[in-house]
Amino acid sequence: MSVYNKKILIIDNNIQIRQVLENWFYRLDYDVFFTSGNTDAFNIFSRRQPDLVILETIFTNLDGYEICRKIRKVSRVPIIFLTALGDTSSRILGFQVGADDYVIKPFTPNELEARIRAVIDRVSNSNSPQPIKKRKKFYINELLIDTTQGFILKEDIKINLTKIESSLLELLVTNPGKKLSRTKLLTKIWGYTPDRAIDARLIDVHISRLRSKIENNPRAPNLILTARGIGYVFRPY
Numbered sequence: 001m002s003v004y005n006k007k008i009l010i011i012d013n014n015i016q017i018r019q020v021l022e023n024w025f026y027r028l029d030y031d032v033f034f035t036s037g038n039t040d041a042f043n044i045f046s047r048r049q050p051d052l053v054i055l056e057t058i059f060t061n062l063d064g065y066e067i068c069r070k071i072r073k074v075s076r077v078p079i080i081f082l083t084a085l086g087d088t089s090s091r092i093l094g095f096q097v098g099a100d101d102y103v104i105k106p107f108t109p110n111e112l113e114a115r116i117r118a119v120i121d122r123v124s125n126s127n128s129p130q131p132i133k134k135r136k137k138f139y140i141n142e143l144l145i146d147t148t149q150g151f152i153l154k155e156d157i158k159i160n161l162t163k164i165e166s167s168l169l170e171l172l173v174t175n176p177g178k179k180l181s182r183t184k185l186l187t188k189i190w191g192y193t194p195d196r197a198i199d200a201r202l203i204d205v206h207i208s209r210l211r212s213k214i215e216n217n218p219r220a221p222n223l224i225l226t227a228r229g230i231g232y233v234f235r236p237y
Contacts (some may be wrong), residue, residue, distance in 0.1 A: 007031045009050035010083065011041050011067060013059060017105070021054070024109040038058075042070050050077065052116060057090065059081040065097045072098035076163055078119040088201075095205050100164060102202075103189060107195065118191030123163060124159060136174050140223065140237050143214065145173060152213060159213050164189060169214070170208055172224060177236040179227040207232055 010021055013036045035044045040063065045053065053071065057064035068079055078101075081094045086104040093137035094102045100119050103112055126187045139147040144153035152159045161169065167189050172180065181201035211218040227233045 005029055005031065007033070007052060008052050008116070009045055009048060010034045010054045011036070011064070012054070012056040013232035016058070016080075020109065021112075024113070028113065033233065041067055044138075045071055046074075052120060053077060053079045054082050054112075055079060057085050057094065059079055060233065065093060068097045068099060072162075078123050080112075080115060084108065091202060092205050095202055096209075098162065122189070122191060126127060132133070132161060140173075143210055145169065145214075147173070154214070161210075161213070163211070164206060168203075169210055172232065172234040176234050179230050179233045181231040183231075204229070 006073075008025060008030050010018060010032060012018055012034070018034050022032055022034070028170055033044075033048060033050075036059070055064050056067060064081070064083070068081070071077065071079060079099045080101045080103060080137070082103045082105065083094075083097050084092075084105040091102050100122075101115050103115055142155055146153070147161075147166050150161045150163065150166040152161065168185065171185065171188055182203045185203050198236050207224060208218070211221050211224055214223055215221045223235050225233050225235055
C-alpha cells in the first residue's frame with residue numbers, strides 16, 4: 001500500500017495507457033481519476049484539486065502544454081508530462097511551461113511511480129515546517145532571497161519562484177563558490193540520477209529562468225556563473 005494515498009489526475013486520451021495506470025495505481029492505493037485532453041480538463045482539475053497531475057502533450061482539440069500553462073497560473077501542484085514526444089525541444093518546452101518532470105513513452109509503471117514518489121517527496125519536504133535554524137534569508141547585493149517562502153525581492157519588487165527554481169537556487173546559494181555538476185543538481189532537485197545526457201542538459205533551462213529573475217543582465221550573469229564542462233557555481237559572497 002502506498003504511504004502517500006494522494007489524488008492523481010491523469011489527462012490522456014489513450015485508453016490503453018489509462019487502463020494500465022488505473023490498475024497499477026489503484027493497487028498502490030492512490031486515488032486516481034481520469035479525463036481526456038478536452039476543454040473540460042482544466043475545469044476538472046479546478047473541481048477535484050488533485051495532489052499531482054500526469055499530462056500528455058498531444059491532443060486533438062487542446063495542446064497539453066497549454067493545459068500545463070493554465071494550471072501553473074493558479075497552482076503549484078506537481079505536474080509530470082507522460083508523452084511519446086522525446087525530442088530535446090519538446091522536453092525543454094515541457095519544463096519551460098512549468099512541469100516538474102517529463103517521462104517518455106513507452107515507460108514502465110515502476111519508473112513512473114518512482115518519479116511520482118520523488119516529486120511528491122520534494123514538494124512535501126518543501127511544505128513541511130523546518131527548524132528555525134534552517135529558515136534562511138540571503139541578502140546579496142540589492143537582493144533578498146527567501147527560498148523557504150519561494151520569492152526574491154529585487155529593488156523592492158517581489159519576484160515569485162517555482163518550487164523547482166526555489167530548490168535549485170537554495171542549493172546554489174548555500175554552496176557559494178562550489179562547482180555543482182548538472183548531474184548532481186538534477187539528482188538533488190529531481191531525486192533521481194539522469195540516465196541520458198539530455199536529462200542533465202535540462203538543468204540549463206531552469207538556470208536560464210533563474211538568471212532572468214535574479215541577474216541584472218542574464219546574458220552576462222554576475223551571480224549564477226557557468227562552470228565550463230561541469231555545471232554551475234554561485235559567486236562567493
